[in-house]
Amino acid sequence: MSDEITFTIDGVEVTGTQGQTIMQAADQAGIYIPRLCWHADLSPGGSCRVCTVKVNGRAQAACTYPISEGMLVQNETDEIREWRKSIVEMLFVEGNHFCMFCEKSGNCELQAMAYRFGIATPRYPYMFPQRDVDASHPDVFIDRNRCILCGRCVRASRDVDGKNIFQFVNRGRETRIAINAEANLADTALSAMDKAVEVCPVGAILRKRVGYAVPVGKRKYDHEPIGSDIEARRAKS
Amino acid sequence: MNLKVDQVVKKLTAASGRDRTRMMDVVRGVQAELGCVSGEAMEAIARELGCERVEVEGVVSFYAFLSKQPKGKAVIRISDCVVCRMKGADKVTEAFEQALGIRVGETTADGQIGLERTACIGLCDQGPAALVNDVPVTYLSTEKVSEIVDSLTATGEPKKLVKTLGEGKNATERIHSMVINNVRKKGEVIFAGMEPGAALRKAAGMSPQEVIREVKTARLRGRGGAGFPAGMKWEFCRKAAGERKFVICNADEGEPGTFKDRVILTECPELLIEGMAIAGYAIGAEQGIIYLRGEYDYLRAHLEFSMAQMHEKGLLGDGIAGKKGFAFDIRIQMGAGAYVCGEESALIQSCEGQRGSPRDRPPFPVEVGYLNMPTVVNNVETFCCAARIVEKGAGWFAELGSKDSTGTKLFSVSGDCSLPGVYELPFGLTISEFLETVGGRDAIAVQVGGPSGTCVNPEMFDRRICFEDLGTGGSMIVFGPQRSLLDAASQFMDFFVEESCGWCVPCRVGNVLIKERLDRIRQGKGQAEDLDYLEQLCETVKRCSRCGLGQTSPNPVQTTLKHFREHYTQRLVESKDGLQPTFDLTAALGDAVEAQGREPVFHED
Ligand SMILES: Cc1cc2nc3c(=O)[nH]c(=O)nc-3n(C[C@H](O)[C@H](O)[C@H](O)COP(=O)(O)O)c2cc1C
Ligand code: SF4
Ligand code: SF4
Numbered sequence: 001m002s003d004e005i006t007f008t009i010d011g012v013e014v015t016g017t018q019g020q021t022i023m024q025a026a027d028q029a030g031i032y033i034p035r036l037c038w039h040a041d042l043s044p045g046g047s048c049r050v051c052t053v054k055v056n057g058r059a060q061a062a063c064t065y066p067i068s069e070g071m072l073v074q075n076e077t078d079e080i081r082e083w084r085k086s087i088v089e090m091l092f093v094e095g096n097h098f099c100m101f102c103e104k105s106g107n108c109e110l111q112a113m114a115y116r117f118g119i120a121t122p123r124y125p126y127m128f129p130q131r132d133v134d135a136s137h138p139d140v141f142i143d144r145n146r147c148i149l150c151g152r153c154v155r156a157s158r159d160v161d162g163k164n165i166f167q168f169v170n171r172g173r174e175t176r177i178a179i180n181a182e183a184n185l186a187d188t189a190l191s192a193m194d195k196a197v198e199v200c201p202v203g204a205i206l207r208k209r210v211g212y213a214v215p216v217g218k219r220k221y222d223h224e225p226i227g228s229d230i231e232a233r234r235a236k237s
Numbered sequence: 238m239n240l241k242v243d244q245v246v247k248k249l250t251a252a253s254g255r256d257r258t259r260m261m262d263v264v265r266g267v268q269a270e271l272g273c274v275s276g277e278a279m280e281a282i283a284r285e286l287g288c289e290r291v292e293v294e295g296v297v298s299f300y301a302f303l304s305k306q307p308k309g310k311a312v313i314r315i316s317d318c319v320v321c322r323m324k325g326a327d328k329v330t331e332a333f334e335q336a337l338g339i340r341v342g343e344t345t346a347d348g349q350i351g352l353e354r355t356a357c358i359g360l361c362d363q364g365p366a367a368l369v370n371d372v373p374v375t376y377l378s379t380e381k382v383s384e385i386v387d388s389l390t391a392t393g394e395p396k397k398l399v400k401t402l403g404e405g406k407n408a409t410e411r412i413h414s415m416v417i418n419n420v421r422k423k424g425e426v427i428f429a430g431m432e433p434g435a436a437l438r439k440a441a442g443m444s445p446q447e448v449i450r451e452v453k454t455a456r457l458r459g460r461g462g463a464g465f466p467a468g469m470k471w472e473f474c475r476k477a478a479g480e481r482k483f484v485i486c487n488a489d490e491g492e493p494g495t496f497k498d499r500v501i502l503t504e505c506p507e508l509l510i511e512g513m514a515i516a517g518y519a520i521g522a523e524q525g526i527i528y529l530r531g532e533y534d535y536l537r538a539h540l541e542f543s544m545a546q547m548h549e550k551g552l553l554g555d556g557i558a559g560k561k562g563f564a565f566d567i568r569i570q571m572g573a574g575a576y577v578c579g580e581e582s583a584l585i586q587s588c589e590g591q592r593g594s595p596r597d598r599p600p601f602p603v604e605v606g607y608l609n610m611p612t613v614v615n616n617v618e619t620f621c622c623a624a625r626i627v628e629k630g631a632g633w634f635a636e637l638g639s640k641d642s643t644g645t646k647l648f649s650v651s652g653d654c655s656l657p658g659v660y661e662l663p664f665g666l667t668i669s670e671f672l673e674t675v676g677g678r679d680a681i682a683v684q685v686g687g688p689s690g691t692c693v694n695p696e697m698f699d700r701r702i703c704f705e706d707l708g709t710g711g712s713m714i715v716f717g718p719q720r721s722l723l724d725a726a727s728q729f730m731d732f733f734v735e736e737s738c739g740w741c742v743p744c745r746v747g748n749v750l751i752k753e754r755l756d757r758i759r760q761g762k763g764q765a766e767d768l769d770y771l772e773q774l775c776e777t778v779k780r781c782s783r784c785g786l787g788q789t790s791p792n793p794v795q796t797t798l799k800h801f802r803e804h805y806t807q808r809l810v811e812s813k814d815g816l817q818p819t820f821d822l823t824a825a826l827g828d829a830v831e832a833q834g835r836e837p838v839f840h841e842d
Pocket of ligand 2: 146147148149150151152153154177199200201202204205
């Protein structure tokens, strides 16, 4: 029995294998579906909702939704682009993102996503939340002003590092990332080499003493928009 | 190391078998005994359950009734429900603040009494209402406040507040509550009375497949709100592969304006238990869980007593109804104040001792549910209907109600009507007929299905209440002519902002933004563009959110924008100068003018 599955994304025929998500099959086919909380080395989070697509007319998260034979996926439509832009703008107003002096600038996935969508400024009012910075650890700091609650650090620390250092606490608009100690990152078992430190898409968890190491012009998203690597696969095939 | 904390934690974790999945019981117990779950307690719990402290913190901080900081010995939680506020809850809250000399969210200096607001506690027909620890206090008024405060100050015992007892089983020793049932209309299915064991004995004489077929033939649809066919759900679960299977009763009843499950749990828990055991028999499960919302803790002893009685009668446990191999047992899982835990996958997370964030679906609980085993989750009323279907036959049930919504439905009726309470009525009646029955003829609007449902206008009063037209899990809130629907919508949005689990962006952030713009309009500062802005936001939140909470949270705004648009347009202002009408240029420049000591020069083109 073949476990090949064929379906379409925006009319383009895509073949994947049983058990894959839409995101996995699309990536393979060189079709980029924008995403923020997803990371190649981690289980999907399904929380940012930037990867929302329509499956047979219904909105679903591409990162968690399994593929099935003959299903119709819509990815690049005006309606969906509008939802995604709206979500990215929500993230900007929810936190305190001052890109101009953030050391993640140019390598930040949130910023890169805004550029890809052509967002110059969010349409929503800024919330200016009160958030804290924890620089107690010798090698790593966490600046919650820039955290987008993607949960990558939570999954990485739990599933890859096996340490469970990060976790969501509170709920709703009060949700934030807590650490496995009463107060200080220094009191956790975090090491600068942990996966949890590497995967943060924004400038919220950063290694110390390496900031601004890459000059402007050579940063990850200085020349090509986010997602270009995936789209290049399609161009080749 | 505080010995007391250590002892309490050890005792409670031992009682739950040092099982990580029973975290809810442990943290609830610690909160009850020590008044909070401190960082130290979290560390002790983590050590005993073999997990990390931050996981415990994640759970404790999720639920409204748990806290890291100490709360008062008695915590007064005033229901913040739209209906209780219609009945004067705000005045009552102020009176409490004055009498206690503290603000909402604070505790008296002696640590005796705390004051909080909480989401709807399911006493809308007898509001304003509050919980004092686990004791419901109804029909509050500003006059009663000092009496309550005096009593609590003198005795420190919330139970002493109960002076009169409600009718029926509310008056039993085990419940001992002032809550009234307020059943205004008994129908054929739920409140008709059934001889104990009648349904179970019938089921025992059928094969599991026959039971499922009966429920399918009756076309029973879930009573929790979504109306999913119950027989189909049972069949999926029966067919799903799994070592063990589970039956879970959703008694979280959190939708504001809903309180009918409370009355079932009070008056006929046996019917529910039979329904659950029948479901167990049908799908091949021997274990059931009743997920009881924290607000209904006062009913727990009563439920446990009912289960014990059923055991004695051979209607629970092994060999049910004398049938060999028919085994089923139930445990109660208490919630701790989180509306989202009514969502079935969040409920399962909570039963497993996790934060109550929903899971991604698929897979659905019928395949991967509690402890990753196939699980049926149904509403309290659904199980009761199933028991009656098995007892009286699918044909009898299907004769009642409308074509696609068979049977009767319990309605929780509150707001501006003369006869609030619980009604058992056949599906399919019109809103007008409904209003006639409940004494709400003056209504300008009815909120059908609670905030996550629809706000209907008088032109829609000939629409029918059933899943094929206006669906509802039972919440029916009547608004009289004196009400502002925008105020109500704003309070509903507060509820969703408060209750969002925070997992996904559109719900976590979008609802806050919707509420901000709605309030701007309410304050007379909105412009025509703001309506488009709201519509766009509602659409993103609705379409992109992960679970039913976010997918319905814009409804208070979206449905009033659609059905009561003039309520919005009346409050809009027009811009005279092309600037935002709410932007006051002179005021904005005020500080600068003062600092510089000179007036700005305006250039008119
Ligand atoms: C946010 C949210 C809250 C819910 N709360 C409840 C509830 O309190 N009680 C309930 O029975 N169903 C509730 N539901 C529906 C459940 O997810 C589920 O559909 C229901 O328990 C299935 O049972 P039924 O088919 O018998 O209605 C809720 C759903 C959502 C999205
Ligand atoms: S700290 Fe970084 S990785 Fe962790 S949730 Fe926030 S943005 Fe995501
Ligand atoms: S829609 Fe809201 S409640 Fe549901 S998962 Fe997302 S944040 Fe949580």
